[in-house]
Amino acid sequence: MRHTLPIAPQFYVTAPQACPYLDNRRERKLFTALQGEHANTLNDTLSKQGFRRSQNVLYRPSCADCSACMSARIRVADFEPTRSQRKCLRRNAVLEREATSPWATEEQYELFRRYLDSRHADGGMADMDIFEFAAMIEETxxxxxxxxxxxxxxxxxxxxxxxxxxxxxxxxxxxxSFYDPDWARNSLGSYIILDHVRIAQESGLPYVYLGYWVPGSPKMGYKAGFSGLEIFRGGNWQNLSPTEDYDADTHPLSVDPIAEQVARISLPDTRAPKE
Known part of the structure; x- marks a missing residue:
């Protein structure tokens, strides 16, 4: 049975909950289902507009009184590692990379549990069991x-x-991404990003998407340390400026109504070309 994606997929908004990045803020997300034969095309199109994937859902922060979460990506052609990043690469040179199909293993889950218990014991994923972990990896x-x-x-x-x-x-x-907490001194979070830049270079791909950069959030501040970084702000990709003040993005008036946000989303044309 063939499944086709509607020309205009339906968008929904989650109920507000505590923001994981900024104190005393409430978070909500705009999301849509990712399924059918055009899933790759929709993922490509919406990722360029600040959306992220979680299993078979694409989402983007759409908070009522804040627009600080901005999708970030590295422009590979303009990336130059810093001195500390070069040290990070050398420090982890012993590691061997293996790219596999999205299949969960017991080794992965054991590592995932150790990572959460060490760094995010009170986070939203803290209670994930092996079946939920397998779904995160495999349901794509x-x-x-x-x-x-x-x-x-x-x-x-x-x-x-x-x-x-x-x-x-x-x-x-x-x-x-997740890693062995015993290797914390090796800056593995940064190393994984640096290696993905290398993979993109090897594959001829222009960008590495990092998730969200949030001004004022210590959890997300490290992303600003990568050169060639762009953020999706105001409907466009722009260079992250070290001198610009992004505090205005945490103001309630920085947020447009949901209907306007949805109306500005560009969707792929999935119709078959005319012969």
């Missing part, structure tokens, strides 16, 4: 890969880090 209607990083320098190979990555038509989208 688009072209996805699991990028694993192994240390084989000892007697027994060890899985050190993992990243679930979508392959878009213009880049790599890092959906979710």
């Amino acid at each position: 209607p688009v072209k996805s890969r699991v990028i694993e990083y192994w240390d084989r320098s000892g007697d027994r190979p060890q899985l050190i880090a993992t990243c679930l990555t979508d392959v878009l038509d213009d880049g790599l989208s890092m959906v979710y």
